[in-house]
Amino acid sequence: MSIHLMSRAWSMPIPTSQKMVLLALADRANDDGECWPGQTELASKCSMSNRNVIRMIDWLEARGALHSERRQTGNARRSNRYTLTLDQFKPESDNLSHANLAHDNLACDTVSPPNVTTATLESDTVSHSYKEEPSLNHQSEPSLGADVVPTTLPAKSKPSAKADPNPLNVETWKAYAVAYRMRYQADPVRNAKVNGQIKQLVLRLGNAAPDVARFYVDHNSAYYVGRCHVVDCLLSDAEKLHTEWQTGRRVTQTAAMQADRTQSNLESHRSALDMLNAKYGGMNAAA
Structure with missing residues (x-):
C-alpha cells in the first residue's frame, strides 16, 4: 500500500463510487503507483458489480487519474496492470459534470415528476373548488364590499430546520466508515454513543481527525485488530495515533x-x- 497515494486519493474532488475504486487501487499500489488487482477483487472491496467497477475505471482513466494496460500470456488472460497518475488528473468540464450528475441521479429524476404532478393536480383542484363554490356565509349574508375575509386562517409557517452539524464531524465519520468497510466488508456500528465519541475526537484533534481516523483503521496493532478497530480505541489513543500518523512510525x-x-x-x-x-x-x- 502506498500511503502517499492513499492520502492523495482521499483529497481528490471526485464522486464517491469513483473514489472507492481509486482507494482500492491505491491500497494495492506500490510507491510507483503500479498494481495488478483483479476486477472481482475490486468489486468485492468496493461493494459493487464488476460492470460498475469497469465503468468507474473508465471514468478515472478518461480524466487522467490512471492508465490501464491489458496483460495476456499466450491464450491466458491476466489481470490488467493499473498505473495511478494522480498528478495528471483533469477535473471534468461543467457540461460533462452536469451530464454525469443527471445520469447518477436517474432514479431520483424518475421518482420526482409524479410527486410534482400529483402536488400540482391537488393544488389545481383546491384552487378551482375555492373559486367556483362560494362559502355558505357569503350566500346567506349581504356583501360587505369587494374584499372578502377568508373563512380559514393561513397555515402557520413551519419552523426552520436545525443547522447542519459540524462538517468536520461528518467528514471524520465518513473517513472512518469508508476505511472500515474496505477492511471488514461490513458497516461499523453507529449510535448516539459513537456520534458523541466522534465529536470528542474532532475537539481533540481538530482538522487532523479524518486523517487519523483512516490511519487508525489501517493500523495492524494486535490490540486494535482484536477489537475490530472500534471507535472506543480510536478515542482513547487519539493523541498517540496522531503522533504515529504525523511521523509515519507505528509503535x-x-x-x-x-x-x-x-x-x-x-x-x-x-x-x-x-x-x-x-x-x-x-x-x-x-x-
Missing part, C-alpha cells in the same frame, strides 16, 4: 517492550558505573 507492543528492555539495561549499566566511581574515586582520594 507496536513488541517495539515498546524492546525499548523498555533497552532502557532497563542502560539504567543497570549506569548504576554499576556509579558504584565503581564511588569505590575507586574514594580510594584515589585517600591515596
Whole structure:
C-alpha cells in the first residue's frame, strides 16, 4: 500500500463510487503507483458489480487519474496492470459534470415528476373548488364590499430546520466508515454513543481527525485488530495515533517492550558505573 497515494486519493474532488475504486487501487499500489488487482477483487472491496467497477475505471482513466494496460500470456488472460497518475488528473468540464450528475441521479429524476404532478393536480383542484363554490356565509349574508375575509386562517409557517452539524464531524465519520468497510466488508456500528465519541475526537484533534481516523483503521496493532478497530480505541489513543500518523512510525507492543528492555539495561549499566566511581574515586582520594 502506498500511503502517499492513499492520502492523495482521499483529497481528490471526485464522486464517491469513483473514489472507492481509486482507494482500492491505491491500497494495492506500490510507491510507483503500479498494481495488478483483479476486477472481482475490486468489486468485492468496493461493494459493487464488476460492470460498475469497469465503468468507474473508465471514468478515472478518461480524466487522467490512471492508465490501464491489458496483460495476456499466450491464450491466458491476466489481470490488467493499473498505473495511478494522480498528478495528471483533469477535473471534468461543467457540461460533462452536469451530464454525469443527471445520469447518477436517474432514479431520483424518475421518482420526482409524479410527486410534482400529483402536488400540482391537488393544488389545481383546491384552487378551482375555492373559486367556483362560494362559502355558505357569503350566500346567506349581504356583501360587505369587494374584499372578502377568508373563512380559514393561513397555515402557520413551519419552523426552520436545525443547522447542519459540524462538517468536520461528518467528514471524520465518513473517513472512518469508508476505511472500515474496505477492511471488514461490513458497516461499523453507529449510535448516539459513537456520534458523541466522534465529536470528542474532532475537539481533540481538530482538522487532523479524518486523517487519523483512516490511519487508525489501517493500523495492524494486535490490540486494535482484536477489537475490530472500534471507535472506543480510536478515542482513547487519539493523541498517540496522531503522533504515529504525523511521523509515519507505528509503535507496536513488541517495539515498546524492546525499548523498555533497552532502557532497563542502560539504567543497570549506569548504576554499576556509579558504584565503581564511588569505590575507586574514594580510594584515589585517600591515596
